[in-house]
Amino acid sequence: MSIIIRSIGVFFIMPKNTLKSRGYIREKLPERLFEAIWFRFANSKIEDLKSRYMASHTDDEEVEVSFVKDNKVIKSIYDYGHASPHVFVSAYTYLMNRIDNLTDLQKSSQALFQSVSFNYYLTHSKIGHSLLRSESFWLWSKLLKAKIIKKLPAQSKLNYILEKNKDWVEIIDKNGNIQNRPLEYYTLILSDGNQYKVKNKTLSDGRFFKIETLEGKTLLLDIGINIFTAKIVNRPLEYPYIPL
Amino acid sequence: MQKIYVFLSILCITCQPPESRLNSKLKGHWLAVKREDTTKDTIQFDPNEPPPPPAPPGGIPLYDELFFYSDDSLERYSLRDYWINQLSYRHDSMLIFITQWRFFRITAGHQLQVFESDTTQWQTKGDINLVRDTLILKDKDWVTKYIQLRRLGKTDFDEIILNHQDAMVLVQLCRLLFVR
Numbered sequence: 020m021s022i023i024i025r026s027i028g029v030f031f032i033m034p035k036n037t038l039k040s041r042g043y044i045r046e047k048l049p050e051r052l053f054e055a056i057w058f059r060f061a062n063s064k065i066e067d068l069k070s071r072y073m074a075s076h077t078d079d080e081e082v083e084v085s086f087v088k089d090n091k092v093i094k095s096i097y098d099y100g101h102a103s104p105h106v107f108v109s110a111y112t113y114l115m116n117r118i119d120n121l122t123d124l125q126k127s128s129q130a131l132f133q134s135v136s137f138n139y140y141l142t143h144s145k146i147g148h149s150l151l152r153s154e155s156f157w158l159w160s161k162l163l164k165a166k167i168i169k170k171l172p173a174q175s176k177l178n179y180i181l182e183k184n185k186d187w188v189e190i191i192d193k194n195g196n197i198q199n200r201p202l203e204y205y206t207l208i209l210s211d212g213n214q215y216k217v218k219n220k221t222l223s224d225g226r227f228f229k230i231e232t233l234e235g236k237t238l239l240l241d242i243g244i245n246i247f248t249a250k251i252v253n254r255p256l257e258y259p260y261i262p263l
Numbered sequence: 264m265q266k267i268y269v270f271l272s273i274l275c276i277t278c279q280p281p282e283s284r285l286n287s288k289l290k291g292h293w294l295a296v297k298r299e300d301t302t303k304d305t306i307q308f309d310p311n312e313p314p315p316p317p318a319p320p321g322g323i324p325l326y327d328e329l330f331f332y333s334d335d336s337l338e339r340y341s342l343r344d345y346w347i348n349q350l351s352y353r354h355d356s357m358l359i360f361i362t363q364w365r366f367f368r369i370t371a372g373h374q375l376q377v378f379e380s381d382t383t384q385w386q387t388k389g390d391i392n393l394v395r396d397t398l399i400l401k402d403k404d405w406v407t408k409y410i411q412l413r414r415l416g417k418t419d420f421d422e423i424i425l426n427h428q429d430a431m432v433l434v435q436l437c438r439l440l441f442v443r
Contacts, residue, residue: 060423152426
């Protein structure tokens with residue numbers, strides 16, 4: 020499950036990946052539910068939380084939560100196996116349970132939501148680290164809304180390489196066996212309404228993105244804000260530890 | 264005959280029914296959270312509200328009796344008798360597990376009152392607001408646990424992004440089984 024909850028306008032965003040449409044759902048949250056979710060997270064004192072929690076056992080679920088203020092990531096928390104403080108665990112468990120129970124989402128197939136993966140890897144000046152999936156999802160939602168521009172501004176230098184982890188698909192070969200193969204592209208529906216198959220590797224400076232499609236077209240996107248703040252770029256190399 | 268009447272009347276006067284939780288006057292002073300007029304992000308504090316009680320010395324629970332009032336029932340639990348094990352926020356209401364078998368549910372209409380036993384410091388009254396007034400369970404050590412009421416302040420973020428991944432190993436295993 021991936022979800023964004025915004026206090027301005029009180030709505031939530033979830034990815035949508037069905038045969039008919041790919042993009043995201045943007046729906047209004049009930050005011051009372053929003054308050055309940057919001058104040059539970061406020062109660063968990065995010066400034067006192069660590070950035071990474073690891074349980075000592077294996078085969079458990081992982082939850083990544085990011086908090087954004089004025090379009091800047093102020094805190095990202097990686098929690099493996101519910102090892103974080105129980106106030107924070109109860110906050111995100113409440114959020115996940117209640118969003119599951121929303122009636123509008125029950126009509127659509129939820130199993131397909133999991134097929135959208137968000138995993139971006141950031142490289143700059145020979146140093147690289149992966150973004151958290153919550154940050155990657157946030158970036159993906161910004162890319163879908165980005166303006167398509169024709170020319171980059173003169174002062175922009177695209178120093179960062181952003182690479183999306185390859186999606187794996189099941190292909191039936193000639194012998195009838197199912198094989199998993201990595202995809203060299205992923206699909207984006209941009210603000211003009213068209214669906215593009217774009218390559219995994221992207222050049223960027225945090226605000227402007229230079230994306231190449233499979234057909235050889237070059238797309239220039241402007242998301243309006245600088246997403247690569249010091250919090251994301253100057254992250255320690257070992258962070259986050261995601262067992263693959 | 265007169266002696267029997269006198270004896271019975273004296274017996275009735277002296278042998279009052281034992282003091283129960285329903286007929287006794289509640290002793291001590293209680294502590295509760297006052298619901299304020301609040302906006303979406305900020306909570307305004309009541310200037311006339313008395314200051315909170317002093318922090319307890321280490322190892323001693325702050326409140327030793329816990330009273331829950333609802334419209335039709337009065338529940339009383341003593342933290343000395345029952346340890347509060349778990350606090351759950353998973354539903355609209357809040358569940359407090361006293362033991363493995365006994366729990367009670369608080370919803371927004373209930374009044375939560377926490378009594379202090381031996382102090383006469385201050386009194387306040389009000390309904391609990393499950394959203395903004397939050398119960399926090401604190402562990403002092405392995406034995407003593409107590410409950411503290413805390414009011415939430417202004418939040419310093421305006422977006423929450425969550426990503427949840429299931430246990431991937433299990434998913435892969437199931438997938439292999441189905442394929443075979």
